[in-house]
């Protein structure tokens with residue numbers, strides 16, 4: 001009986017002839033179509049073994065199955081996404097969305113670009129020229145170097161300046177950042193010896209002082225990017241650490257994590273130390289990410305003393321962690337936006353999203369709810385809720401930013417089913433669930449997201465059979 005059921009199964013050849021007649025072979029690479037056809041026949045064989053009366057094993061059904069898989073396998077894996085989570089610097093969603101001018105710069109640089117061409121002489125130049133002058137201009141630092149990301153910047157600085165020597169750091173700052181960046185591991189990788197001082201909650205200047213030996217190469221300070229210490233705590237102010245370093249001739253390296261170029265307190269947000277303050281405090285070298293509060297592309301930025309930056313730039317490891325031209329183009333454009341300290345709050349998306357007023361967010365949520373409600377009529381309730389969003393990405397740890405969301409509760413299905421469908425949609429919509437509602441936080445939605453978002457919601461409310 002199983003045999004007779006299997007006999008109705010079309011052969012791969014027959015399926016391919018059918019796909020050719022449908023024009024599918026003209027639209028997709030032949031080898032991919034053949035692979036998908038084989039898989040489809042195999043899946044059908046499996047279904048027939050389990051259920052000899054299976055209905056979806058005929059030629060039409062198999063051809064549709066192949067086309068579905070071809071669509072899935074040829075669409076981009078690294079797809080754009082709609083961020084409705086309210087987490088502004090969302091590492092899983094690519095951290096900072098680029099400004100319009102940074103996007104345009106990436107497009108320009110995507111072909112040939114004068115990446116390492118010294119234009120006046122026509123000789124080989126340095127890719128560092130495109131951002132180092134701007135970085136010095138905007139921060140007052142003596143010298144600058146840009147690498148692939150901040151983890152690489154820290155590893156490179158430690159390797160070039162402290163390999164085989166001691167680096168003194170407070171126990172309260174031996175942090176782990178997401179994605180397994182653990183400060184003690186990075187230090188071990190760089191070949192320097194970690195000298196921990198103080199306790200988890202309290203470290204004093206005398207702790208650092210007592211740890212200095214002729215082998216000390218650096219005093220290291222690490223920003224607590226993703227947690228807060230509250231209560232019985234003490235940390236040494238940067239200026240005091242710098243003064244100690246000066247007295248003893250030992251450079252201070254400050255890993256700021258999320259380097260802010262503007263004072264967030266100006267917009268009523270919690271304070272983060274700014275890069276300019278750290279430079280003014282006289283820190284010898286500091287590092288931070290390009291794609292956190294700065295709001296640019298993935299990059300690691302090193303600023304500081306000319307002699308130290310020169311040693312780092314010429315270390316062989318620098319070549320292994322160099323930045324690529326697309327990131328460099330986006331970084332240059334992002335940095336240029338900071339020349340206008342007013343307009344930058346509008347131009348750089350991370351700053352725009354963080355500085356929105358609660359009134360504007362509420363208004364946006366009400367407008368969006370009015371657009372969403374008719375699309376979901378009868379399928380879900382649509383309300384406006386107040387909620388809290390986060391900066392994310394190792395910035396403003398512990399701070400809850402008041403925000404507004406459109407809250408959706410499906411009438412007939414579980415909210416988890418809708419959340420999943422939205423994530424599988426193209427473009428995917430990433431939302432969160434709270435108290436049985438699907439929350440769309442408007443803080444992280446861009447104007448151009450609204451139409452595809454409404455379309456995704458209607459698709460989620462009325463999925464097609466094969467959806």
Ligand SMILES: *Cc1c(COP(=O)(O)O)cnc(C)c1O
Nearest residue numbers: 149150151177225257258289394
């Ligand atoms: C985020 C962070 C890093 C890692 O930066 P990437 O740019 O992600 O490599 C290192 N140190 C601190 C303190 C951070 O916050």
